[in-house]
Amino acid sequence: MENINGGVTAAKGFEAASVSAGIKYQGRTDMALIYSQSPCEVAGTFTTNVVKAAPVKWDKKIVENGAHPQAIVINSGIANACTGEEGMKCCKEVAEEAAKVLGIGVESVLIGSTGVIGVQLPVEKLKNGVQLLAKQKTIGQEMGNLAAKAIMTTDTKEKEVAVTIEIDGKTVTIGGMAKGSGMIHPNMCTMLAFITTDAVISKEALQMALSSDVEETYNMISVDGDTSTNDTVLLLANKMAENKEIQKDTKEFEIFKAALHEVNTTLAKKIAGDGEGATALLEVTVKGTETKEQAKTLAKSVICSNLTKTAIAGHDANWGRILCAMGYAGVKFDPEKTDLFIQSSVGELKLVENGMALDYSEKKATEILSKSEVSIVADVKAGLEMATAWGCDLTHGYIEINADYRS
Amino acid sequence: MENINGGVTAAKGFEAASVSAGIKYQGRTDMALIYSQSPCEVAGTFTTNVVKAAPVKWDKKIVENGAHPQAIVINSGIANACTGEEGMKCCKEVAEEAAKVLGIGVESVLIGSTGVIGVQLPVEKLKNGVQLLAKQKTIGQEMGNLAAKAIMTTDTKEKEVAVTIEIDGKTVTIGGMAKGSGMIHPNMCTMLAFITTDAVISKEALQMALSSDVEETYNMISVDGDTSTNDTVLLLANKMAENKEIQKDTKEFEIFKAALHEVNTTLAKKIAGDGEGATALLEVTVKGTETKEQAKTLAKSVICSNLTKTAIAGHDANWGRILCAMGYAGVKFDPEKTDLFIQSSVGELKLVENGMALDYSEKKATEILSKSEVSIVADVKAGLEMATAWGCDLTHGYIEINADYRS
Numbered sequence: 072m073e074n075i076n077g078g079v080t081a082a083k084g085f086e087a088a089s090v091s092a093g094i095k096y097q098g099r100t101d102m103a104l105i106y107s108q109s110p111c112e113v114a115g116t117f118t119t120n121v122v123k124a125a126p127v128k129w130d131k132k133i134v135e136n137g138a139h140p141q142a143i144v145i146n147s148g149i150a151n152a153c154t155g156e157e158g159m160k161c162c163k164e165v166a167e168e169a170a171k172v173l174g175i176g177v178e179s180v181l182i183g184s185t186g187v188i189g190v191q192l193p194v195e196k197l198k199n200g201v202q203l204l205a206k207q208k209t210i211g212q213e214m215g216n217l218a219a220k221a222i223m224t225t226d227t228k229e230k231e232v233a234v235t236i237e238i239d240g241k242t243v244t245i246g247g248m249a250k251g252s253g254m255i256h257p258n259m260c261t262m263l264a265f266i267t268t269d270a271v272i273s274k275e276a277l278q279m280a281l282s283s284d285v286e287e288t289y290n291m292i293s294v295d296g297d298t299s300t301n302d303t304v305l306l307l308a309n310k311m312a313e314n315k316e317i318q319k320d321t322k323e324f325e326i327f328k329a330a331l332h333e334v335n336t337t338l339a340k341k342i343a344g345d346g347e348g349a350t351a352l353l354e355v356t357v358k359g360t361e362t363k364e365q366a367k368t369l370a371k372s373v374i375c376s377n378l379t380k381t382a383i384a385g386h387d388a389n390w391g392r393i394l395c396a397m398g399y400a401g402v403k404f405d406p407e408k409t410d411l412f413i414q415s416s417v418g419e420l421k422l423v424e425n426g427m428a429l430d431y432s433e434k435k436a437t438e439i440l441s442k443s444e445v446s447i448v449a450d451v452k453a454g455l456e457m458a459t460a461w462g463c464d465l466t467h468g469y470i471e472i473n474a475d476y477r478s
Numbered sequence: 479m480e481n482i483n484g485g486v487t488a489a490k491g492f493e494a495a496s497v498s499a500g501i502k503y504q505g506r507t508d509m510a511l512i513y514s515q516s517p518c519e520v521a522g523t524f525t526t527n528v529v530k531a532a533p534v535k536w537d538k539k540i541v542e543n544g545a546h547p548q549a550i551v552i553n554s555g556i557a558n559a560c561t562g563e564e565g566m567k568c569c570k571e572v573a574e575e576a577a578k579v580l581g582i583g584v585e586s587v588l589i590g591s592t593g594v595i596g597v598q599l600p601v602e603k604l605k606n607g608v609q610l611l612a613k614q615k616t617i618g619q620e621m622g623n624l625a626a627k628a629i630m631t632t633d634t635k636e637k638e639v640a641v642t643i644e645i646d647g648k649t650v651t652i653g654g655m656a657k658g659s660g661m662i663h664p665n666m667c668t669m670l671a672f673i674t675t676d677a678v679i680s681k682e683a684l685q686m687a688l689s690s691d692v693e694e695t696y697n698m699i700s701v702d703g704d705t706s707t708n709d710t711v712l713l714l715a716n717k718m719a720e721n722k723e724i725q726k727d728t729k730e731f732e733i734f735k736a737a738l739h740e741v742n743t744t745l746a747k748k749i750a751g752d753g754e755g756a757t758a759l760l761e762v763t764v765k766g767t768e769t770k771e772q773a774k775t776l777a778k779s780v781i782c783s784n785l786t787k788t789a790i791a792g793h794d795a796n797w798g799r800i801l802c803a804m805g806y807a808g809v810k811f812d813p814e815k816t817d818l819f820i821q822s823s824v825g826e827l828k829l830v831e832n833g834m835a836l837d838y839s840e841k842k843a844t845e846i847l848s849k850s851e852v853s854i855v856a857d858v859k860a861g862l863e864m865a866t867a868w869g870c871d872l873t874h875g876y877i878e879i880n881a882d883y884r885s
Binding site: 119120121122150152153154155187188189190299300377378381382384385387389390391392394395397398399400402403404406407423425426427428465466467469470471473474 | 526527528529557559560561562594595596597706707784785788789791792794796797798799801802804805806807809810811813814830833834835872873874876877878880881
């Protein structure tokens with residue numbers, strides 16, 4: 072596997088474009104198009120929130136019907152959630168417009184929206200945007216990057232990744248982009264992530280690879296504990312790499328899954344590290360549990376703890392809050408056997424052994440926790456399983472963004 | 479039932495005292511004593527956190543052994559959590575000292591601690607404090623108030639309440655004090671609350687009344703989603719009101735329970751409204767569910783949502799975040815049938831009908847949400863059950879307190 076520059080246009084035959092449609096923001100792009108030169112197999116995972124945005128309902132139907140989409144139209148600024156019949160009608164009209172100008176079927180157009188909830192989208196502006204996107208779409212790394220920028224809301228950085236693998240002598244590429252920032256506590260999948268690949272792969276294998284991997288990646292991040300109405304991961308495979316079709320339970324499937332995992336992990340960590348107001352990516356690994364599920368639950372409890380998150384913001388090795396957050400996770404473990412470590416690029420420090428504080432240097436601890444990527448490792452010494460979760464610190468920036476921003 | 483001024487010394491025969499023992503804070507009191515002139519029946523509920531502080535373990539044993547305590551020694555500043563054998567030894571030595579100077583048995587001394595986790599208490603300072611407390615203890619409203627002040631950490635206000643009821647011609651008083659502020663997301667009971675009554679009541683009825691009521695009161699509040707290691711509610715009944723002993727399943731039991739509910743609700747709301755950094759008490763009522771449990775889960779999900787809490791801080795009627803938080807609570811309901819209202823002392827406004835925004839005045843909404851006590855009502859129109867939860871807004875103050883304060 073090789074990491075390369077690029078995003079959604081890295082794989083063969085994928086084009087992209089972005090435009091300023093004037094939906095909500097001024098002076099920036101707010102619509103993006105991903106277009107495949109040939110029809111794709113598609114896999115998707117969607118929010119488990121009872122309140123589902125209109126584009127989630129639209130895409131879910133397409134993914135489940137076994138259609139072969141060729142385009143994804145995405146807008147930022149307005150989420151098209153809690154918008155009832157009118158919201159669904161908007162999806163249909165935008166898809167129809169895209170189908171017309173791209174010369175494909177309506178069921179070949181997927182839709183993604185992100186932004187404020189409870190506001191109707193301006194359909195005519197979107198339709199005008201679609202026309203411009205269709206004219207401008209082209210291949211190349213730059214277009215992928217512009218698309219990644221257009222889907223941002225309170226994100227501070229665009230989020231892209233691409234890798235190549237070799238499958239029976241053919242180079243297969245997987246690339247993706249995502250947006251995150253707030254209302255990030257995915258359950259089944261994250262805010263918005265779009266992955267493209269030129270692999271030839273069966274629909275069954277594609278969905279299986281995606282569904283199992285989101286559990287370990289997007290579902291292991293949290294910015295603020297709020298599971299969005301719009302969470303969507305879409306994975307398009309346009310088969311242009313000309314490899315022999317990948318089937319499940321083969322060596323090739325494992326290679327593909329490993330590459331997809333790299334793509335998803337990278338995007339998930341970028342989302343966590345760029346959480347609203349975040350100054351640090353917080354990685355929490357829990358090991359020594361009897362089951363993997365226990366490790367996941369404990370790790371997620373720590374990254375969701377507001378008190379742990381504010382301690383990280385203050386570069387304070389307040390390990391009592393970490394142990395406390397593990398304690399209320401709903402998993403049985405022996406706190407009096409638990410060890411705690413902190414790590415970053417400047418070193419590692421053991422804070423707690425068998426539930427009791429060691430005589431560590433607070434100065435060194437603060438130095439470690441002052442970096443932009445910090446890790447906590449907890450070893451409960453009861454078994455051989457482990458899991459990692461990613462979050463971020465909780466700062467004044469989060470309050471500033473969310474006490475004012477109607478998102 | 480009548481609300482009266484006072485706290486833990488309101489009921490007959492209860493004395494209190496406070497001293498500055500120099501445990502952690504400078505220039506303020508940090509130890510309190512509650513003392514009953516006669517032995518008490520006791521009921522208690524404790525944290526469900528796997529990590530339990532030493533005083534929680536100490537008190538649990540006393541409550542379960544059917545002892546008849548007469549004193550509670552409480553300190554603020556250090557929680558005596560994650561302190562292993564040495565922490566338990568500290569409880570024992572403090573209880574022994576109190577028993578000696580008060581002339582009662584060791585098993586008659588309950589202990590409460592709150593503050594930073596993972597630090598050992600200075601036993602000698604505590605023992606000196608106990609000696610002073612024993613000398614100073616006396617009846618009267620002022621002493622109860624001083625005790626309520628001594629147990630504060632980041633609380634900005636002391637929290638007291640007292641009510642009287644009449645039971646077969648005798649006046650029965652129930653009073654209490656509590657401390658809250660951070661790490662408040664009780665599960666079985668709150669941070670620290672101490673209730674005293676002069677009622678004559680069987681131990682079984684006392685525990686039953688307390689256990690069922692904490693589910694509706696302390697367990698329905700959240701400041702930051704972090705369930706503490708020290709959550710404790712203790713209820714002492716010293717029988718000095720001379721009423722006929724209250725047994726469960728009687729009319730008198732119902733009267734006692736109603737008064738206890740008033741005491742617990744008042745303290746719970748005071749804890750929620752004085753959450754770290756809070757500028758507003760947020761009350762969320764969900765009605766129209768099929769079961770009470772569903773209403774409780776939905777209401778708690780909204781008061782725990784960081785995005786809802788920051789919207790309240792910004793006086794922003796961002797109802798999409800409210801509906802979103804209900805959506806990920808894990809309860810099935812129809813968002814397209816749901817109505818949302820906001821209320822405060824300046825009026826009420828319906829924001830959403832059947833899942834869709836109404837054309838309400840944003841100015842009026844902001845006016846309503848600018849008050850120090852605001853309510854959200856959600857009606858899911860599927861049944862007859864309802865529940866209320868209490869929280870607070872999430873502000874810069876919370877970040878300031880927790881990014882710096884080693885609590």
